[in-house]
Amino acid sequence: MKINIEKENRIAIKGHDNPDFDSVVSGILCCSYLKKLGYSCRYCLPSITDKPTLLALSHAGVDILQYISDIEDDEVLFLVDHHETNLKNTVVGCIDHHPTVKECSYPFYHNVKSSSCAVEILRMMTEAGIEVDEQEYYLAVFSVYMDTMSLRSSKLNESDVIWIGQICNRLGFDTGVMINDGLALTDIGEPVELIAQSNLKYYKFGSVNVASSDIHAKDLPQRLLDEITEHIESIVSDEKNGIDMWVLIIMNPVDYKTDVIKISGRGNITYEHHERLLSRSHDVMPAVEKTFI
């Protein structure tokens, strides 16, 4: 897969809103990739990210402050870890790992199932014969831990596990920090409003606006879950917010269980329990999308 876009463009590489670890690392790796191909580009992080992501990024040796900047009107966009944007700028390229039935007609488009977007970018770099340094390997391996709840999510590609093991052995990476950060247990001591919006993402399926948050916890007290659900009911039932459905996902990465709670208004709630760990992007949201088409 060869990237072939106009060289005279100034490219701004952008990850999704509410950036997570994989999104940031994908931006950094993609920037390194495009620069080595001779493109003029920079990675832009328009907003600061959440505390657990910041902590993991600092463990990975990434100083994000240097990337915080707005995208300028005369720049073209290269999207990573997502494939749609509200920005007016022209999109010239996209690398994602959220395959969709929708068609994207960007000059360069690569969207395949992969444990993380960053590991897919690193694979593309090595396949293109581009030199990858140790820190870039470290970031890609770390991103898989962060995007798969420490290799426990169904999103994980088995072939990546073997590859990660080989890289960690060869380069002597200690996975202890990655495992701990990757489980990303939600701080349930925070205010209910904050817990309810953990890892919030927005989706648009046809004309339907869907919000989704996911909480990682071993034993979420029922009373707290009730308060969270009530809070979300009040958000969804307020028409000003323009949300048709909120998908609340409670993942228990310790016992491999998932609860999916769909809230479409006050009292309009469905519950599903799964005796395995689901992935939001690979299991839950594609199933939700199917119910709307």
Ligand SMILES: [Mn+2]
């Ligand atoms: Mn990702």
